[in-house]
Amino acid sequence: MDPVIETKGLTHVYIDADNNQVTALGGIEMQIEPGEFVAIIGANGSGKSTLARHFNALLLPTEGNVRVHGLDTLEEDNLWKIRQNTGMVFQNPDNQIVAAVVEEDVAFGPENIGVPAEELKQRVEDALRAVDMLEYREHAPHLLSGGQKQRVAIAGTLALGSDCIVLDEPTAMLDPKGRKEILNTMRKLNKEQHITVVYITHFMTEAMQADRVIVMSEGKIAFQGTPKEVFSRVDELETLGLEAPLAAKFAFELRKSGAKIPDGIITNEELADALSSR
């Protein structure tokens, strides 16, 4: 199958307020396969949000290209098709809800692409059920919790018919309960509806749940791999300003001081098993 998202030599250069040329992305090569759950991590300013906006044609490459479902984002005719296929959820839950009633907001996307009323109602209902927000359909968004608002935003992309959802630090402004809600919702959608998920986050515990983790640094992909592979590289992560999960750090330090601990320990359970089997 063709990749959902494919970038070739994706470079993004912009002029900042002081008239300097800033290279936000420098030659990104990556592929995201259908049904994958990919986490993108990186320090502030590593270019992860800029990258996300290229997946939805909100930004266009200065050089190279981005293909979404094989459609080049540089071609204007593809724009609406791409935005339908790749939904986006942003960081601030308040600033992406358009309508004053939950179901009206979920309907906003499909209304824009001209879905007829009957089908629209069905889509909105299905989308709200998928994120477990159906009972709130007639609520006012400002009375919902942060996690609930983000789930409404996710429903908005589902109603649009997206089979790939890009989330740009969706949990950064949420409390721990809301964070769990969003991650669980996305895992469920990934498993049950085979939605491709690109999950940008700075919470390592969230990235650990992904199929693949991409580490960004200064506009480039530093390294990538399964969570096990990525989070075992404790010292490399640290030089990039990222902190590995506690268990991985613990195992790393133990190994450094001569203890015989197997590689690839990233969760507390794995660490406990390794220690107790000695």
Place this chain on the structure above:
Amino acid sequence: MLDITLGQYYPGNSFIHRLDPRTKILTTLLLIVAVFLANTAIGYGALCAMVLFIIAVSGLPFMLVLKSVKPLLFIIVLTLALHALMGQGEHVLWQWKFIKVTEEGLRLGVQMAMRLILLLMISSILTFTTSPIVLTDGIEALLRPFRVIGVPAHELAMMMTIALRFIPTLMEETDRIIKAQTARGADFDSGNLLVKAKNMLPILVPLFISAFRRADDLAIAMEARCYRGGEGRTRMHQLAYRAGDVMAFVFAFVMIGLLAFLRWGLL
């Protein structure tokens, strides 16, 4: 402050509540015309009976509707007093030096006051029985035919929708900023009006900055969800006239006919 209800919508499920918003806006306009046609005691009597009837059907508490007159009470009393005291006419009811109250003046004053009260009550029944969101839909639908002469119907409705969405959010934000500035020693309560207005600045500046940031975020989020203006857009909730709407229109036209008859006879 946080769970403000916008506008003055009084939730319910009466016949009036369930009418199509377009019907309510148009019949309100028709009834306003009817009020202006009234010029006899019987006419005003009929209008009062009609308003009472509508209130009864809508299930609104009578006092609630009556309260809508309060903001303009001063103007109503002034109108009445001016007409009564300055009115010209032959039948002097009461005179003290150069001030005289004539029957004609008093009658005109009462008429004007009645007119204002009726107008306020009729239009507030519209806003009491229609939520702002539905009202926006109605306005958009009614303005749509005027797009050909350049009325931006969809854009106006979109602006109203976004305003309705963000007013509570910005109220929350204002609350937070006031608390933050108070914690830093800002004083919002003392001084005269000018000083007070100046003291609002530390609230307004952050509020505006944040509002612009929100607008920016929202624009991107809307674009990401395929927003490209009103062209080719469908709506989930489509407005539809039902039997009740026909009845409401018939009722409004009967009222106009009746008032026209009372004013001009059978021509």
